[in-house]
Amino acid sequence: MAATLKDVAEQAGVSIATVSRVLNDPEKVAEQSRRKVLDAIDTLGYSSNLLAKSLRQDGLNAVYVLLPSLSDPFFAQMHQGISDVLSAYNYFMLSVTTEGDSVLEQECLLKAKTMGASGVLLYTPNDPVPEAWSAFGSSFPILLLSGNSVEGKARMTSLFMDRTGVGKQAVDILFERGKRNILYLCSRPDSLDGECWSGIQQAAEAHGLTCQLYQAGRSPGDAARELEKFWEKADVLPDSILTQSTAQAAGVLSFLRERGIQVPEQTAVMSFENTELACLLTPQVSVIGPAGYQVGMIGAKRLLEWIHTPEEKISCWQEGVDLTYIPRRSTDVRV
Amino acid sequence: MLECKMPAIVSLGVLNVDFVMEVGKDLIGKKRLGKRISISAGGYGGCQAVAAVRCGVPTAAVGRVGTDIFSYQIEKTLQEEQVDCQFLQETEGDNTGLSAIIAEEGKESVSIDFLGTNFQITKQDIDQCREAIQQAKLVMIYMGPAMMEASAHMVEVANQSRTPVLLTPTLFTGIQTGLWQKVDYLVMNLTQAADLCGLTEESVRTARIAAGMLSGQVRKAIVIHMDKGGVLVAENGILTTLDVMPESKVVDYSGATAFFTGVFGAELVKGNTIQKAAIKAHRAAMLCMEKVGTYASFPTAEQLKRL
Structure with missing residues (x-):
């Protein structure tokens, strides 16, 4: 017993x-x-x-890693990036999936405190993060991989990603390709991913385009099902669909293919996350957004620098998360 | 051979004569017996040019040699290999680059370089082949300590004419800000990847971190030759490991990365995808590693065709 x-x-x-x-x-x-x-x-x-x-030993060389999922390609690659850096610097990694549930996230932070973790890497769609999390700052530093606002919170930092700017740029690109009616599939519009929506709306208004938001889970099946529901209600499909994840883009392409809708001529598809899956789909999916591996790698590296700074500076790497638009055949026929 | 008056590839990198000494374990008194010694043209610039030509792509080598007997050895070998030597310059009063490579069974080879005239390459030398760079389909630059300034200048000249740049850096200190954004393909081995990350471990993990750091900065791809671990290609933020060969027998790493670079560059010029070029280059490099030495270990044109 x-x-x-x-x-x-x-x-x-x-x-x-x-x-x-x-x-x-x-x-x-x-x-x-x-x-x-x-x-x-x-x-x-x-x-x-x-x-x-x-x-x-007055502290464990371990970092607690809280990600919404490990089966989603974006988070699986993020996990790989974190693992590579932590193990290269002889840190243990304790990973938990949270489904983005703030209650579960808080429980995990309490456990991290009990374990004496050196730091926490967290990707959460919840924005702003709960005020109560500030209390954990006395135990360990927290780095938010999701780029949430952390203003006024002690020992909490965030990996900056301009989601509003990315949303605007995506609409600009679609506008240049003659698209006028945009649908954005998003799993949690009230969360951090809503920032993209804000950018989409701003750019659509500037160009005189129409844009709609529709909620769909991150999986291909959810995206296909929700798109079908949307079609039943609207009776007409938009000429471009933006997805939060490449898994959703897979579901969208499947739905469009079954109905004989030409991509990108009739409907263009673009994802806000960059994973290998985007290259494996037919047609390959254009992306504008971060690659999971790089987010994990940079986040882990910055957290370790933070843990060690100023006494033991690990390196002076100069890098940022790459958000460059990668054109592929789901938006550009000639790529 | 592709029909082209000007070289399709212009290659910059050190030119050396390699003295490869295979050391045995037998002793006579306190003396150790050597098993074999071979003398051949080498250096990163020479090796990558030979590799490209053996893949059927006209290639010119840019570099400086002395007026000693060793310069003759380099020019003779490169000419026999049909490497275009019109941009080789001579410098009086300094030695041609020499490299003593001591290979011992079961141990990693030790190289001692006497770079001599390689240090004399100037921006003016690059300007003299400006037209060839501008008309080339690719420039391959080995950016070593002997030619940092000339390498950076060659990148600029190539960029002016939008000639794609393939760069292999030996050191990451002294690299000017903004260089990566002017490079199309960055090629490294595991040692270079570890150096980039500030890590000592040479592993697939280190390679991924290195690629992740520069992904999005280099224009097209980062390619890391990982020996038995395969070849890592980072393109558009996505990292892919290809062609893992765990059963390969590695006896000597000398010359393998240079040959990898030459094959990779040549296959790109021939219109292959980055992935296909990387796999062929990796297989060629693995053949190099199965034998001791540099030039003597290089696969023939016939072997390369079969890869």
Whole structure:
């Protein structure tokens, strides 16, 4: 039977509250009591050796990674980028998928605190992030890979990505190709991804175009189903569809192919995320937005620099997330 | 051979004579016996030019040699290989580049370079082949410490005429800001990728980090030759590992990256995709690694056709 907190307290000859303090705020516990609790943890196998070791070493060389999903190609590549950097610098990586649920994200942050993690990398669609997260700043730095606003939050930073600008640029490109009626498929319009929508609206208004927002999950199946519903209601398809993810673009292309709609002549398709999937589809999908690997790699590198700065500066790499438009046949016949 | 009066590729890089010494384990008293010694033309610039020509693409080498016996060795070899030598210049009073390569079974080869006249290449030397650069389909530049300024100038000249630039940097210190944006193809090996990242480990992981760092800055692609680990191509932000060959027998790395670059460049000029060119170059480089030495390890034109 697994040892409980009570077992540890009895073994160490201290109260449960003291055990709890050792786990959560070890610096507030006298060295003698701390040592007794840690020995009891080891004896009873209450927690992993890693945890005990981390508490002894005054911090674990581990980064907690919270991503909405690992099956989505964008986040899978992001995970790879994070993993490459962390392992190259001998950091452990503890990954959890959150589905973008802020409650689950908060629970994970609490666990990260208990574990004594060195830092947290988090991609969350929730914007702004809850005020309560500021409290975690005293335990570890948090870097938001999703580029959320972190103004006024201590030890929290964000990887800047100009989503509004990207939304505007996408519309400009479609306008140049003679498109006049734009549909944006987005899984959470009220979240961070709504920033793209803001850019889309601004550029559409400037060019005198029509644009509509329609909610669809990130998977190909969801995108195809929701597009079908949209078509049933609207009775006419727009001449261009912007998708939040390349997985959605896959669903859109499948839907259009089944109905014999020519891409890009009748309907152009463009994605706001850059994954390998975009190159594997027929036609290949044009993208304007970040590649998951680069977001993960740069985010992890910056977090490590932050953890080590100023005493131990890792490097002075100069880079940013690339948001260049990559034209392919889903918007440009001649590519 | 493609029909072209001007070279299709202009290649810049060090020109050396390689002394490849295979060291045995037998001792006579305190003396160690060597197994074999070979002397041939080498250096990154020479090797990549030979590789390109063996792929059937007319290529000119740009460089400086001395007036000593070694310059004759370089020119003779390059001419026999049908490398265009019209842009080779001579410098009096300095030695032709020499490289002593000590190869020992089970150990990584040690190279000691005496770069001599390679340090004398100037912007004016590049200007003398300006017309060829402007008419070429590709320039291949090995950007080593001996020719940083001339390499940067060649990039500028090529950019003026929109001639695609393939660059291989040996060091990442002293690289001028904005250089990557003027380069179409960046080719590296694992050692160079690790240097770029400031890491010591030479692995696929390091290669991915290096490619991720510069992805979006280089115009077309970053290509990293990873020996048995295959070849990593980063294009449009997407990283793909191709042609992993875990069973390959590697005995010596000398000359492999230069030959890789030459084949890759030539295959691009022949109209192949980046992926196809990278795979062929990787296979050619793996053949180089199966033998000791540089020039002597290079696959023949016939072998290259079969890859």
